[in-house]
Each structure stands twice: as structure tokens, then as C-alpha cells.
Amino acid sequence: MRVRALAASILSSAAVLAVGWQLGGQGQVQVAPDAAAPAASAATTAAPQAPSAAASTPTAAAPTAATPTAAATAPVAAAPTASGTFTGSVSRTRYGNVQVQITVANGSITDVTALQLTNDGGKSVSISNRAAPVLRTEVLKAQSANVQSVSGATYTSEGYLSSLQSALDQAGL
Amino acid sequence: MTLRTASGTSASGASPTARRAVAVNRDRAVRIRRRLRAADLMVMLCWVSVALSVSLWLAYGGAAQVTDVASALTAGGIVSGLVGTDLILVMLVLAARLPVIDRVVGQDAAMALHRRLGKPALYLILVHGVLLTIGYALTDGSSVIAETISLFSGPDMALAYLGLALLIAVVVTSLVAVRRRFSYEAWHLVHLLSYAAVLVALPHQLSVGGVLADGTLQRVYWIGLYVLAFGSIALFRFILPTLASLRHGIRVAGIEPVAPGVVSLHLKGRQLDRLRVEGGQYAVWRFWTGSTWWHAHPISFSAVPTATSARITVRELGAGSAALGRVRVGTRVWFEGPYGVFTDAHRVAPKMAVVAAGIGITPIRSLLEHASLQPGEATVLLRATDPSQTYLWNEVAGLPSMSGNSVYTMLGARPHGLATWMSAEAIARGVTIASAFPELLSSDLYVCGPQSWADLVVRDARAHGLPDAQIHIERFDW
Numbered sequence: 216m217r218v219r220a221l222a223a224s225i226l227s228s229a230a231v232l233a234v235g236w237q238l239g240g241q242g243q244v245q246v247a248p249d250a251a252a253p254a255a256s257a258a259t260t261a262a263p264q265a266p267s268a269a270a271s272t273p274t275a276a277a278p279t280a281a282t283p284t285a286a287a288t289a290p291v292a293a294a295p296t297a298s299g300t301f302t303g304s305v306s307r308t309r310y311g312n313v314q315v316q317i318t319v320a321n322g323s324i325t326d327v328t329a330l331q332l333t334n335d336g337g338k339s340v341s342i343s344n345r346a347a348p349v350l351r352t353e354v355l356k357a358q359s360a361n362v363q364s365v366s367g368a369t370y371t372s373e374g375y376l377s378s379l380q381s382a383l384d385q386a387g388l
Numbered sequence: 389m390t391l392r393t394a395s396g397t398s399a400s401g402a403s404p405t406a407r408r409a410v411a412v413n414r415d416r417a418v419r420i421r422r423r424l425r426a427a428d429l430m431v432m433l434c435w436v437s438v439a440l441s442v443s444l445w446l447a448y449g450g451a452a453q454v455t456d457v458a459s460a461l462t463a464g465g466i467v468s469g470l471v472g473t474d475l476i477l478v479m480l481v482l483a484a485r486l487p488v489i490d491r492v493v494g495q496d497a498a499m500a501l502h503r504r505l506g507k508p509a510l511y512l513i514l515v516h517g518v519l520l521t522i523g524y525a526l527t528d529g530s531s532v533i534a535e536t537i538s539l540f541s542g543p544d545m546a547l548a549y550l551g552l553a554l555l556i557a558v559v560v561t562s563l564v565a566v567r568r569r570f571s572y573e574a575w576h577l578v579h580l581l582s583y584a585a586v587l588v589a590l591p592h593q594l595s596v597g598g599v600l601a602d603g604t605l606q607r608v609y610w611i612g613l614y615v616l617a618f619g620s621i622a623l624f625r626f627i628l629p630t631l632a633s634l635r636h637g638i639r640v641a642g643i644e645p646v647a648p649g650v651v652s653l654h655l656k657g658r659q660l661d662r663l664r665v666e667g668g669q670y671a672v673w674r675f676w677t678g679s680t681w682w683h684a685h686p687i688s689f690s691a692v693p694t695a696t697s698a699r700i701t702v703r704e705l706g707a708g709s710a711a712l713g714r715v716r717v718g719t720r721v722w723f724e725g726p727y728g729v730f731t732d733a734h735r736v737a738p739k740m741a742v743v744a745a746g747i748g749i750t751p752i753r754s755l756l757e758h759a760s761l762q763p764g765e766a767t768v769l770l771r772a773t774d775p776s777q778t779y780l781w782n783e784v785a786g787l788p789s790m791s792g793n794s795v796y797t798m799l800g801a802r803p804h805g806l807a808t809w810m811s812a813e814a815i816a817r818g819v820t821i822a823s824a825f826p827e828l829l830s831s832d833l834y835v836c837g838p839q840s841w842a843d844l845v846v847r848d849a850r851a852h853g854l855p856d857a858q859i860h861i862e863r864f865d866w
Contacts (some may be wrong), residue, residue: 217428217431219428220428220431220432221428221431223429223432224431224432224434224436225435227432227435227436227439228435228436228438228439229439229441231436231443232438232442232443232446233444234443234447235440235442235443235444235446235447236443236446236451237445237446237448237451238446239446239448239450239451240449240452250622262398276750282495344597344598345597345598345601346597348401348448348449348598349601350596374783
């Protein structure tokens with residue numbers, strides 16, 4: 216009977232871990248392709264990105280110098296506008312510096328990495344650790360720096376989003 | 389060995405008896421299956437709770453954040469903190485004396501697991517602190533000491549360090565070598581600090597780090613776990629015992645000296661039959677006198693309670709139990725319980741073999757009183773060093789359930805230099821556990837007496853091939 220307890224424990228624990236892994240993996244789905252190919256010109260990444268690239272093209276086209284390219288490629292939809300990684304400027308906050316790097320594939324943001332986060336004191340490290348994934352998810356969803364700051368992490372959020380905006384400007388998005 | 393009663397009406401073709409035995413065995417088999425299933429489920433729940441605490445971190449996307457040594461150390465720190473805290477909460481649930489846990493595996497087994505988890509849980513919490521400090525220090529490029537100082541500066545973190553210090557104090561004072569220097573009460577008081585340690589650690593879990601961040605399912609689950617653990621303690625250790633004590637209004641009705649240093653306390657109360665005490669069970673008693681109220685004593689029922697009366701028998705061992713002989717008639721008594729799996733309901737085999745030594749007779753006496761035994765079903769061996777320790781022996785032979793069953797007695801000291809539970813005289817006559825209990829392998833063996841003595845009985849039974857499922861042992865010396 217103890218064999219049964221052991222087997223049941225192993226099976227159910229494995230199931231619980233698998234579900235956790237799966238849930239955790241869902242937030243990372245977008246990361247997977249760009250982590251594998253930062254150059255991001257493969258057809259595999261272009262296909263899923265197509266709708267969002269098309270959607271973001273009008274807003275991206277307006278303020279930037281990339282207008283001709285964007286206009287030319289808009290009907291094609293699958294053609295790349297901007298690709299690669301862009302590092303934002305360093306934002307200084309009273310709790311330390313914040314700097315982010317974005318990965319862009321075909322005109323859409325596929326990943327945001329925090330290079331520096333507010334780290335003066337253990338509390339702000341922990342606040343940053345909490346805020347950064349939230350901001351990253353929001354930015355990936357909104358495809359812009361137009362997201363709400365995380366409550367309780369105002370300085371981190373402001374620094375994060377301003378560094379992000381400078382990276383977006385460089386990417387011409 | 390002397391034969392006390394042996395009116396052998398062996399079930400010679402008595403078909404109604406045989407049919408009844410079959411029915412009893414069938415019921416017993418069903419109960420065993422159910423109990424084993426519940427026990428397996430509980431083991432599984434323990435492991436699943438550990439897996440879940442790792443899963444909280446996985447679902448948060450923790451695995452993807454591991455990119456270098458610093459983030460791997462930080463991740464290790466987070467996971468060990470989650471698992472360590474989960475284990476401490478499991479320990480609290482085990483110590484809460486949940487009726488279902490006591491019924492299925494017994495509070496003894498639950499507390500054995502509780503003790504086994506103590507050190508791993510502390511190590512995990514220590515690893516949690518060490519890994520996170522090193523991980524953060526590497527990320528920030530600062531020294532471990534500077535990082536510790538900066539970590540300490542947060543208000544929740546000061547509480548977390550306090551919790552860690554309390555936890556270390558609790559585990560250190562629980563180590564056997566250290567514990568001997570403390571009185572039980574002092575140790576127990578320190579032990580209660582573990583509740584405080586787990587509580588003061590909660591704020592930093594919720595405010596620091598992202599796994600249990602605001603608005604996540606993880607946070608809901610984690611708080612639920614805390615509520616479950618502390619709720620069980622509050623409900624089953626404090627609220628329900630208090631209500632039951634008030635409801636049954638037990639008072640000391642009489643004090644009867646049984647032998648030098650041994651007294652039976654006769655108790656009276658309301659609706660005591662509603663407690664559904666099974667023979668062989670115990671309760672944790674608190675006597676409201678000036679010198680005894682702060683000390684709860686686990687003492688076995690030496691008789692199955694009636695609607696208005698109960699009896700417990702106690703030998704004066706510690707200072708606390710010596711004072712019990714001096715409580716006055718009318719003293720108010722609070723209790724927690726009944727607890728224990730040393731009962732007829734936990735039998736697995738068709739026959740019963742019973743050994744009791746000294747004051748270990750008390751649960752045996754009520755066990756035999758409560759069991760509905762067929763003639764020839766049970767064999768009882770009562771053991772004492774000298775005639776002054778033959779407490780309640782006269783009562784055992786006179787129990788209605790013992791008619792047609794054999795009660796043997798074995799008096800005399802153990803031989804020098806030989807690890808045995810039997811008297812020198814019995815050893816000289818070549819008595820073994822197999823000769824004392826000819827049907828041992830088809831019996832449940834019930835053993836109660838001093839621990840080292842009981843261990844020797846169990847050793848002999850195992851050597852004879854008796855499976856552990858058929859061995860029932862109640863370990864206490866009071």
C-alpha cells in the first residue's frame with residue numbers, strides 16, 4: 216500500500232509541476248522564437264507576427280522616418296519594417312538607474328529585457344523584481360510604452376517606460 | 389507464568405459464531421482498505437503541497453528568468469523559501485490534532501512526521517536566506533555583507549529576519565541533547581514561538597518578490613494555506629477543546645489510590661458517552677488547580693466512560709503528575725481528545741495478542757473492556773517486576789469480554805545483561821513470544837509499557853515474522 220502512496224504522490228506531484236510549467240511557459244511563448252533567433256527574419260516568426268505587425272504599422276508609421284518603408288510594405292503585411300535589438304537610454308530615478316532593451320521583429324516588440332533596475336536597498340530590488348515582469352507583459356500586449364505604471368513601483372515604472380520609449384524611438388516604432 | 393482464567397470454550401463448530409466472525413472480518417477488511425486509502429491520500433497531499441509550492445514559482449515564469457549564476461541562485465533561494473514554508477505549514481497541520489489524521493494514522497505517527505520535517509524545513513529556510521543574499525549581491529555587484537544590510541533595511545524584512553531567528557531557536561531547543569536541559573514546559577513555551585515565526589515571515593513573502601504578488605492566484609493559494617494551518621490549530625487545539633470542556637463540565641469525583649504512587653482519578657461530567665471514547669484511547673487533561681493548571685497531561689482512559697463518569701489511572705512520574713495525586717475532589721477538568729488508534733477498531737487480524745507492563749495496563753484495560761471478543765479470540769500477558777506493580781490486574785480477568793479468553797501473568801525482574809522483555813525465570817523456562825502467543829501470526833499484537841521494554845517486545849514479534857500492520861504500540865510511561 217505504501218507503493219500506491221508513493222506512486223500517487225509522484226504522479227500527482229508531476230502533474231502539478233507540469234501544470235505550473237505550462238502556466239509559466241504561456242507568458243514566455245513570445246520569447247521562445249526571438250530568443251532562438253534575435254535576427255528575426257525567418258518565415259516562422261513572420262507568420263504569427265503578421266497581424267500585430269499590420270496593426271502596429273499605422274501608429275508606428277506616423278512619427279518616424281520610416282514612413283516610406285512602412286507605407287510600401289503595409290499592403291504586403293508580412294514584410295519586415297524594423298528588426299533587431301534596441302537599447303534604451305538610462306533613466307535615473309531616486310532609487311537607481313533603469314535601462315531596458317527591446318527585441319523587435321518585423322515591427323513588433325517581441326521581448327523587453329531589463330538591463331538595469333532600481334536597486335538601492337533590498338526593498339527596491341524586490342519591488343523591481345515584482346514590477347519588471349508585469350511591465351514587460353503589459354508592454355508586449357500594448358506594443359507601446361502606453362501602459363499603466365505598477366502600483367507600489369512608481370519610480371521603477373516611470374524609469375522603465377521612459378527608457379523603453381527611447382528604445383522604441385530608435386527602432387522607429 | 390500462571391494461568392489465570394482459561395475456560396476454553398473453543399468455537400467447536402458453532403456455526404452462528406463462525407458466521408459472525410466472517411462478518412466481523414469482512415467489516416474489518418473494508419475498514420482497513422478505507423483507512424489505507426485515506427492514509428495514502430494524506431501522504432499524497434503532503435507531497436502535492438510541496439510540488440504546488442514549486443509550481444507557484446513555475447507558473448510565475450520563474451524558470452525563464454534563470455539566465456546566469458546570479459539568477460539561478462536567486463531562483464534557488466525563492467524555491468527553497470516556498471518549499472520550506474510549505475513544510476512548516478504542513479507541520480502545523482500535523483500538530484493541530486485533526487480528528488481525521490488521528491483516526492487514520494494516529495497522532496503519534498503524525499507527530500513523528502512533524503518531528504522529521506523540522507530540520508529539513510529549517511535548512512530550506514536557511515538556504516533561502518543565504519542563496520537570495522548571494523544571488524542579489526552578485527546581481528548588484530556588491531558584497532554579501534552590504535547586501536545583507538541593504539536587505540535588512542526594508543520593514544517587512546526585519547520581521548522576516550526575526551522569524552528566522554525564532555525558527556532557529558525552536559529547532560535548536562528541540563534537538564534531543566539540548567531539550568534535556570530544559571523542562572518540558574520551558575521547551576513547549578519556546579516551541580509555541582514557531583507559530584510567531586511563521587506569522588512574522590508572512591509580510592515579506594507577500595510584499596517582496598513577484599511570485600506571490602498582488603492579484604495573483606498564487607497569493608490567494610498561499611494565504612489560503614496559512615488560513616488552513618492556523619485555522620486548524622485554532623479550531624482543533626483551542627476552540628473545540630474549550631467548547632467540549634465547557635459542555636461536558638468534567639470535575640474530579642474521587643481519588644482512589646491503586647498502589648504506592650499510582651492513583652485512579654474518578655471523573656464525573658455531562659453526556660460523557662457523547663465523546664464516543666473507544667477503549668485504549670487517551671485524552672490530554674488539564675486540572676484547574678493553582679499548581680497544575682498550566683500543565684496538560686496525556687493520560688489513558690482506564691475504563692470506557694459511561695454517560696456520567698470516566699476514570700483515568702496515572703502513575704506519578706514527573707513533578708506535574710505527582711501533583712495529580714493531590715488534586716481535590718471537585719476540581720474542574722478540561723480536556724482535549726479523545727485521541728488514539730490503540731483501539732479495537734484498528735485491528736487487522738482475526739486474533740488478538742496483548743502485552744502490558746506496569747502502568748501500561750491502563751489503555752489495555754479499557755481496550756479489552758470495549759472490544760467484543762469471542763471466546764478464544766484474545767490472549768493477554770500481563771507483566772510486572774514485582775507484585776507491587778500489578779495495577780488493575782484483578783479487573784482485567786473479570787471483564788465480561790475476557791470470558792473464555794486467557795490472561796497470563798509474568799512476574800519477576802529481567803535477567804542481567806540480556807536485552808529481553810521477559811522475566812529471568814521465564815527465559816530460564818525457555819518461554820518465547822511464539823510460545824506465549826501460539827497464534828501470534830494471525831493476531832494483532834497490542835503492546836503498552838515503558839518504551840525500551842515495548843521496543844524489545846516489538847523486536848521479538850518482528851523477528852518471528854509479524855508484519856508491522858499487525859503491531860499496535862502505545863508508547864508512554866505515565
